[in-house]
Amino acid sequence: MPDIVEMHLKLLFDLDNLISDMEDESYKKIGFQIEEAASDALINKRNQLLRQLPRELGEIYEILKKRYRQAIAPVESEFCLGCFQKLPTQLAAQSQNILTCPNCGRILYWRPKN
Amino acid sequence: MNLASLLSKDRINLSLDAGKKDEVIKDLVYAIKKGAEAELIVSTLLKREELGSTGIGKGIAIPHCRSLAVEKLEIAVGRTKKPVNFNAIDKKPVSLLFLIIAPPQDPGNQYLITLGKVVQIAKEITKKNLIQKPETPEDFITMINDIEKGLAKRK
Ligand SMILES: [Zn+2]
Numbered sequence: 001m002p003d004i005v006e007m008h009l010k011l012l013f014d015l016d017n018l019i020s021d022m023e024d025e026s027y028k029k030i031g032f033q034i035e036e037a038a039s040d041a042l043i044n045k046r047n048q049l050l051r052q053l054p055r056e057l058g059e060i061y062e063i064l065k066k067r068y069r070q071a072i073a074p075v076e077s078e079f080c081l082g083c084f085q086k087l088p089t090q091l092a093a094q095s096q097n098i099l100t101c102p103n104c105g106r107i108l109y110w111r112p113k114n
Numbered sequence: 115m116n117l118a119s120l121l122s123k124d125r126i127n128l129s130l131d132a133g134k135k136d137e138v139i140k141d142l143v144y145a146i147k148k149g150a151e152a153e154l155i156v157s158t159l160l161k162r163e164e165l166g167s168t169g170i171g172k173g174i175a176i177p178h179c180r181s182l183a184v185e186k187l188e189i190a191v192g193r194t195k196k197p198v199n200f201n202a203i204d205k206k207p208v209s210l211l212f213l214i215i216a217p218p219q220d221p222g223n224q225y226l227i228t229l230g231k232v233v234q235i236a237k238e239i240t241k242k243n244l245i246q247k248p249e250t251p252e253d254f255i256t257m258i259n260d261i262e263k264g265l266a267k268r269k
Contacts, residue, residue: 007150010182014158017180017218022165026223030230032176033166033203042161070218072182081219109182112151 001098005053009061009107012049013072016065019043057098057107064106073106082106115227117189117235118259125190126251130211132196136160139177142213145190151183155215169202172240176232178214180225187224188215191254193245210245212236235261 001009019042021027022034050058064071073082080087083104091099099108125145130138136156143155158179162168169175190213197207212232216225238261239245248254 003150007154010154011157013218014154014179014181015161018158018162018165021180024226026226027229030226030233032168032170035166038165042165045161072218074182074185111185112149 005057005098008049008052009057009072010109012046012053012061013070015042015046015049017070019046020069060100060105060107068104068106071107072109073101073104074109074111076111080104080106080108115224115231116262117228117231118255118262120187120189120228121191121255121258123251123255125188126254127191128193128248128251128254130192130194132194132198135163135198135200138192138194138198138211139163139213142177142190142192142211143215145192146188146213146215147183154183155179155181159213163201167201167203169200169204169206169208170233170236171202171204171206173197173206173208173245174210174212174236174240175200175202175208176212176214176229176236178216178225178229180216180218180220182218184215184217186217187220187228189213189228210236210239234265238265 022039061071073080075087078087078089080101080103082101085103088102100106101108127145130141139159140156143152147155158181159177162179168177192211194209197209200208202208214228214232235258244257248257
C-alpha cells in the first residue's frame with residue numbers, strides 16, 4: 001500500500017482507539033481531563049482521515065470496525081493476530097499491497113523489520 | 115503490577131533538553147521507536163494532548179496513548195533540565211514525564227492498570243517532593259520501587 005495511505009490508515013486506527021478509550025469508564029476513572037469540544041474535534045479529524053483513504057479501503061475499514069472494533073491486525077510469523085489463523089505463505093510474501101486476512105477479513109499490517 | 119520492573123535504565127533520561135511541549139514528547143518517543151513508527155506515536159500523543167493536557171499538576175505529566183506502532187507496553191521517563199510549559203491542569207510547568215504507550219490489543223488491560231498506578235506514584239513523588247531527588251536512572255528505579263513498597267504496605 002502506498003506510504004501515505006498506510007500512514008493515514010494507521011493514524012485513523014490509533015485515533016479510533018483513542019476515541020474508544022476516551023469513552024471507556026475505567027479510563028475516565030483514572031482522572032485525566034477531557035475537554036468536550038476537543039473530543040468533537042477529534043471525531044471530525046478521524047472522519048477527515050477516513051475520507052482521505054481510497055474509497056474501497058475506507059468502506060472495508062468501517063465495516064470491520066463495526067464487526068470487530070479493531071479493523072486492523074498485525075501479522076506475526078505468518079499468523080493473523082486478529083484471529084490467530086495461519087496465513088497462506090504466498091500472501092505473506094506480497095506484503096506491499098493492501099491485504100486482508102482470508103479467515104477473519106481484517107486489514108493486515110506487517111511490522112517493519114528492525 | 116510492578117512499575118519498577120517495567121522501567122529500564124536506558125529509557126530514563128534525567129537531563130532531557132527542555133523545549134516546547136511537542137519537542138519534549140518527541141524526544142521521549144524516540145527513546146522507544148524511530149522513524150515512521152515514532153512519528154505515528156507522536157501524532158497520536160499530540161491528538162491525545164489536544165483532548166486535555168496529561169500534565170496532572172505539580173510538575174508531572176503522563177503522556178499516553180495506544181498505538182499500532184508498539185507490540186507491548188512501553189514506558190520512557192524524562193526529567194527536563196528546565197521546567198516545560200505543558201498546559202497542565204494547575205498551569206504549572208512540568209519537569210518529570212512518564213510516557214506510556216500500549217499496543218491496541220492489550221490482554222488483561224495492562225495499559226489502564228499501569229496508567230492508574232503511574233498516577234498514584236506521581237502523586238507520591240509530588241507529595242514527598244522527590245522530582246529532583248534521583249541522580250541516576252538506577253536511583254530513579256530504586257525510588258519507584260520504594261514508593262511502590264510503601265503503597266503496598268498501606269493497603
Ligand atoms: Zn484473521
